[in-house]
Every structure is written in structure tokens, then in C-alpha cells.
Amino acid sequence: MTRTAVFAEIATAAGDPARAGMLNALMDGRALTASELARVAGITPQTASGHLARLTVAGLIAVEKQGRHRYHRLATPAVARMLESIMQVAADAEPPRIKAFVGPRDAAMRAARTCYDHLGVALADAMVARGQIELAPDAGIVTDSGVALLQRLGIDLEARGKRKGRLLCRPCLDWSERRPHLAGAVGAALCTHCFDAGWIKRVEGTRAVKVTTKGERNFREIFGIGG
Amino acid sequence: MTRTAVFAEIATAAGDPARAGMLNALMDGRALTASELARVAGITPQTASGHLARLTVAGLIAVEKQGRHRYHRLATPAVARMLESIMQVAADAEPPRIKAFVGPRDAAMRAARTCYDHLGVALADAMVARGQIELAPDAGIVTDSGVALLQRLGIDLEARGKRKGRLLCRPCLDWSERRPHLAGAVGAALCTHCFDAGWIKRVEGTRAVKVTTKGERNFREIFGIGG
DNA sequence: GAAATGCTTCGGCCGTCACCGTAACATTTT
DNA sequence: AAAATGTTACGGTGACGGCCGAAGCATTTC
Incomplete structure (x- = not known):
């Protein structure tokens, strides 16, 4: 073959x-x-x-x-990356069914979804704004203050098999909003933490997630979003 | 739809x-x-x-x-990224047709190929070994010494639309050797430079590239490969 | 203007495959 | 053991699509 x-x-x-x-x-x-x-x-x-x-x-x-x-x-x-990349092309082909304008942050929060390995646009935005991550189209990096934040949350990325040295992550353009997501190991770890800490819950039978009141408070306090 | x-x-x-x-x-x-x-x-x-x-x-x-x-x-x-990612899955599915063992570096050189946006495994290896880039599965970064090297070659990445701040790049696992390539903007720029400088030439009618004698000398002197 | 080259459109043939209804198999529950 | 539930196997039908030969346009060359 x-x-x-x-x-x-x-x-x-x-x-x-x-x-x-x-x-x-x-x-x-x-x-x-x-x-x-x-x-x-x-x-x-x-x-x-x-x-x-x-x-x-x-x-x-x-x-x-x-x-x-x-x-x-x-x-x-x-396989997940492949599906993402196909989705990416599909999103380019069939142009914006949701207008590119991004509404108030908390509205985006309530409509939050997850896909494999991903965390919402809002989180990525917030972390970029606070200098905790830097994102380029091809790659992203977690800064020292970002690492510190993650460690405060109990996410020890070195323990998760990341080697010493700088902490890298993979960006992913969201399908609907066309804005960068946080994907890869860092995104997955953060996402897992959100579930484990009870900040978000999966909505029965769908791929959407719901932000709990506890999560709302934490997102506001830690990331400054959804105020 | x-x-x-x-x-x-x-x-x-x-x-x-x-x-x-x-x-x-x-x-x-x-x-x-x-x-x-x-x-x-x-x-x-x-x-x-x-x-x-x-x-x-x-x-x-x-x-x-x-x-x-x-x-x-x-x-x-x-689209190119999508094709790459499908190839990736295909390579995983149909297991090693070329054994994973990597022979002498210069042999790899002579068999060099290019795919869209890519440069060979040997270059990536050499740059990693010299601390000019760091590669993780999800992303890569060009270090200060790497930036310096590229600038010596006349590749000014800031001029190519990269924003200020750290220089990031995208790794790509090679299909046949299953080792990381250098892709993305950095890989493309480096590849272009190799062609422009006459270090490599395309072999008529195929996707393979040939390393010229001039290229061989430069690769040895600059990257320490093919010795 | 006529011939040549590169490419597309049209029409018909044939294989592949998605789909479902029916039926068999496996595991769990009563 | 019997019934219920989740899953796979088989057979038949219908549609989509890949393939080529022949013919039609467009552009360049003679």
C-alpha cells in the first residue's frame, strides 16, 4: 500500500x-x-x-x-489534531456563520464549549492580556508568571511529563469565533482542572459546558473575566 | 449547510x-x-x-x-497543515516502512526531501543540539542564539511580519523518519534561504531535493552536519 | 486563417458504498 | 431459563461518483 x-x-x-x-x-x-x-x-x-x-x-x-x-x-x-485542522479548513471555506465580532466576555463564557484538548477563547484572551501566555499563529509559550499561576492552581506541568526548559503550548483557532484557543497539553491540563475543581460542568448529552457559580467566582477572581 | x-x-x-x-x-x-x-x-x-x-x-x-x-x-x-496532519495519522496507521533507526547524518542529508513549509530533520536536530531552537511536541521556540544565527544568514524574521517578542515555530513530525521537522514561518524562511543561496536544488520532476557542494560546505560549517 | 496545444464539458458505463430490515450473537437482568 | 438490551452480520436496493472517449473553447503558434 x-x-x-x-x-x-x-x-x-x-x-x-x-x-x-x-x-x-x-x-x-x-x-x-x-x-x-x-x-x-x-x-x-x-x-x-x-x-x-x-x-x-x-x-x-x-x-x-x-x-x-x-x-x-x-x-x-x-487524530484529534487532524480533525481540528480539517475543521479549520472547513471554517475558512464556509465563511462566518457567526459574526466575527466578539460580544461581552461573560456572554462568551456562558456559551462556552469545549472540544478535545481545548479551553475557551475567554481564558486564552485573559491570559494573554495578563502576560501569562504569548500566542503566535504557529505556537505559544507560557511565561514565568503563567507558570506561577498554573502552579497556584495545583497544575504542575513539569510533573506531567514536560521536560525542563520553557513551557510550550499549542494554539487552536476556534471554529465559530475564529479566535485562538489554548490547546495541547497545557490546555488539556487547565481544562481538566476546571472540571475537577467544579468550575464547569458538562451539559447532559451535548458538548456544551456550563460555568458553575463557583466557577464564575473563580474565573472572575483569578482571570478577571465574567465580571 | x-x-x-x-x-x-x-x-x-x-x-x-x-x-x-x-x-x-x-x-x-x-x-x-x-x-x-x-x-x-x-x-x-x-x-x-x-x-x-x-x-x-x-x-x-x-x-x-x-x-x-x-x-x-x-x-x-x-490546507497544507491539514494535509500534514492527515499524513501524520496515516504514518501512525501504516507503521514504519522505513526503520526508525536514523543512519549517519550525511546519508540523511543526501536523501533530503522537502515538503511544504519544511526543512529536513538533520537541520532541526543540529539546531536543537546547539541550543538554537527548543522543540516540544506541541510547539517550538527559537532561542537568542538561534535568532542570531538566522540573522547572520540574512533572515530577519521580525521583518517577515513576526511581531516583537519571542520567536515561535511549529514542529512537524517527518512522515518517514518520524522525527521532528522545523515547519511554520521559521522553517519556510530557512528553506527559502537554502534555495536562494544555492545550497539545495530541486530534482527535476520529483519532490526530492539535492544538496549542492556549496550547500554541503555551508551545512558543515554553519550547522556542523554532513561532516 | 489554420493548425496545434492545454483544458473543460458531456454522456455513458461500472464499481463502491451508505442505508435499512431482518436475524444472529453477547451480556446483563429478572 | 427466559427476557431485555447492546451490538454485529447478512442481503438487497439505490445513489453517488470515478473513469474514459468524444467533442467543444480558449490561447498560442505557424
């Missing part, structure tokens, strides 16, 4: 509307069952099963059986 | 073997004619024309007519 053939295989696997919907649903890192994925894709479980088998052999998703359930998740972070 | 539909559209556009081959051929940034692309994809010009039309409406490639020729190129850097 030649290299472009494998390439085409991967792209085709992601290119079916039903499969695209499933992958999209998995982009927040959760593991879902075939039935759930069938529902989000608007197809019957039988059809979904076939799609999932195909995605699995293509190496895009991995399955983990647990009792009578089989949980499906994205196979690797590389 | 919903968002996942656009997503599927994009992925499908890249997912046909013939189209994948064409996109692959365009990944070095060159602009090619329909006939050339037909040849690399192994199809007739009529068929290629149809594919190119589809790729164009999908926003993956852009055309530029010049006389009786029509030159096709990747539409945006985002």
Missing part, C-alpha cells in the same frame, strides 16, 4: 457525513457507545456499527469493551 | 486516491498545471480536470491562469 493510498483511506474514513458527525461528537475526548453515536449521526445502530468498524480499521478510533457496552474514542491525539 | 457537512465535504475532497496524489504533489508549495497533476495521479487530463474543479470549489486549491496554462496550488497554509 503506497503512502497516498493510506492518506486517501484516512481522509475517506473521515469524509462520510455520518462518520464525520461521529468523530465530531468524539472530539471532546469522551468515549461513547455505538448507539449514542448512531443517534448523533442520525442513523440506525446497524449502520453505525459498520461505520465504526471502518473507522477502527482505519486507526481513527479505538474501542474498549466494558460489560455489554463498547466504548469508542479517538485513537490518538494526532 | 451544517458544519459537519462542510467538514465531510473537505475530507471527502481529499479522500479520493487521485485527488490525494495531486494534493501530495502540491504540498511543496509549487503551482502545477492540470496535465502535470494528471500525470502524477495516473489519470487522463479530463478526469483530472473534474477533480481539480471539485478541489477548487471545496476551497483546497486555488487556480491562477497564465496564458494557456492554469496553475494550481494549495489555497492556504491551513
Whole structure:
């Protein structure tokens, strides 16, 4: 099998509307069952099963059986990055369905979403404004004051397998607002912390997240947003 | 048109073997004619024309007519990044066709290739070894000594639209050797310089590049490789 | 103006694949 | 053991799309 053939295989696997919907649903890192994925894709479980088998052999998703359930998740972070990058191109192609203007920060907060590895635009903005991170289109870096902030939150990034030296992170342009997100290991760690600390909660059955009152207070105090 | 539909559209556009081959051929940034692309994809010009039309409406490639020729190129850097990321997943899926062991540096040099925005593994290695860049999986940064080196080469990155502050770059895992490349603006600038200075030349009709004797000397003197 | 070159459009053929209904299998619950 | 639930396997149908040959435009060359 030649290299472009494998390439085409991967792209085709992601290119079916039903499969695209499933992958999209998995982009927040959760593991879902075939039935759930069938529902989000608007197809019957039988059809979904076939799609999932195909995605699995293509190496895009991995399955983990647990009792009578089989949980499906994205196979690797590389897959998530791929999906992001395709979304990126898709966002460029189909121009702004949400106007580029960004409303009041707290409105953005309430509408917050997460995708795999991501934290909201508002957080990234706030951290940039306070000099805790610097973002370029290609890459980002966490400054000393940013590292200090994260450590105050109990996020020790060196312990998370980051090597000594500067702390780097990966930016991600948000699909709807077209503004940089914070992604990569730093984004994921921060996101996890927000969940663990009870600052945000997942809204049942959707990919949206809700900011709790506790979270609202902390975001205001620590990041100065949502005031 | 919903968002996942656009997503599927994009992925499908890249997912046909013939189209994948064409996109692959365009990944070095060159602009090619329909006939050339037909040849690399192994199809007739009529068929290629149809594919190119589809790729164009999908926003993956852009055309530029010049006389009786029509030159096709990747539409945006985002498209190039997308193709890279798909390649990445493809490389993970279809495991090492070239063993992971990296031979003598100069052998790697002679086999050097370029893809869009990229410079070889050897250069990245050398710069890392000399503390001129630092690379993490998610991002990279050019150190002060790295900036100095680039300036000695006549590459002024601030002039290239980079804002003040730290100079960031984007790493890219090579498809065949699975080692980090230097990509993004810094990689592109360095690559351009190598061509302009006559250090490397494109091998007619392929995506491979050849290191000239002049280049060999400079790489040895400046980066300490190929000795 | 006529011939040549590069490219696109049209029409028809054929394979691939998404989809569902039905049915079988596996695991858990009663 | 029997029923319920989650999942996969099979067979048939229909549509989308890739492919080429032939023909039509556009641009350049003779």
C-alpha cells in the first residue's frame, strides 16, 4: 500500500457525513457507545456499527469493551489534531456563520464549549492580556508568571511529563469565533482542572459546558473575566 | 449547510486516491498545471480536470491562469497543515516502512526531501543540539542564539511580519523518519534561504531535493552536519 | 486563417458504498 | 431459563461518483 493510498483511506474514513458527525461528537475526548453515536449521526445502530468498524480499521478510533457496552474514542491525539485542522479548513471555506465580532466576555463564557484538548477563547484572551501566555499563529509559550499561576492552581506541568526548559503550548483557532484557543497539553491540563475543581460542568448529552457559580467566582477572581 | 457537512465535504475532497496524489504533489508549495497533476495521479487530463474543479470549489486549491496554462496550488497554509496532519495519522496507521533507526547524518542529508513549509530533520536536530531552537511536541521556540544565527544568514524574521517578542515555530513530525521537522514561518524562511543561496536544488520532476557542494560546505560549517 | 496545444464539458458505463430490515450473537437482568 | 438490551452480520436496493472517449473553447503558434 503506497503512502497516498493510506492518506486517501484516512481522509475517506473521515469524509462520510455520518462518520464525520461521529468523530465530531468524539472530539471532546469522551468515549461513547455505538448507539449514542448512531443517534448523533442520525442513523440506525446497524449502520453505525459498520461505520465504526471502518473507522477502527482505519486507526481513527479505538474501542474498549466494558460489560455489554463498547466504548469508542479517538485513537490518538494526532487524530484529534487532524480533525481540528480539517475543521479549520472547513471554517475558512464556509465563511462566518457567526459574526466575527466578539460580544461581552461573560456572554462568551456562558456559551462556552469545549472540544478535545481545548479551553475557551475567554481564558486564552485573559491570559494573554495578563502576560501569562504569548500566542503566535504557529505556537505559544507560557511565561514565568503563567507558570506561577498554573502552579497556584495545583497544575504542575513539569510533573506531567514536560521536560525542563520553557513551557510550550499549542494554539487552536476556534471554529465559530475564529479566535485562538489554548490547546495541547497545557490546555488539556487547565481544562481538566476546571472540571475537577467544579468550575464547569458538562451539559447532559451535548458538548456544551456550563460555568458553575463557583466557577464564575473563580474565573472572575483569578482571570478577571465574567465580571 | 451544517458544519459537519462542510467538514465531510473537505475530507471527502481529499479522500479520493487521485485527488490525494495531486494534493501530495502540491504540498511543496509549487503551482502545477492540470496535465502535470494528471500525470502524477495516473489519470487522463479530463478526469483530472473534474477533480481539480471539485478541489477548487471545496476551497483546497486555488487556480491562477497564465496564458494557456492554469496553475494550481494549495489555497492556504491551513490546507497544507491539514494535509500534514492527515499524513501524520496515516504514518501512525501504516507503521514504519522505513526503520526508525536514523543512519549517519550525511546519508540523511543526501536523501533530503522537502515538503511544504519544511526543512529536513538533520537541520532541526543540529539546531536543537546547539541550543538554537527548543522543540516540544506541541510547539517550538527559537532561542537568542538561534535568532542570531538566522540573522547572520540574512533572515530577519521580525521583518517577515513576526511581531516583537519571542520567536515561535511549529514542529512537524517527518512522515518517514518520524522525527521532528522545523515547519511554520521559521522553517519556510530557512528553506527559502537554502534555495536562494544555492545550497539545495530541486530534482527535476520529483519532490526530492539535492544538496549542492556549496550547500554541503555551508551545512558543515554553519550547522556542523554532513561532516 | 489554420493548425496545434492545454483544458473543460458531456454522456455513458461500472464499481463502491451508505442505508435499512431482518436475524444472529453477547451480556446483563429478572 | 427466559427476557431485555447492546451490538454485529447478512442481503438487497439505490445513489453517488470515478473513469474514459468524444467533442467543444480558449490561447498560442505557424
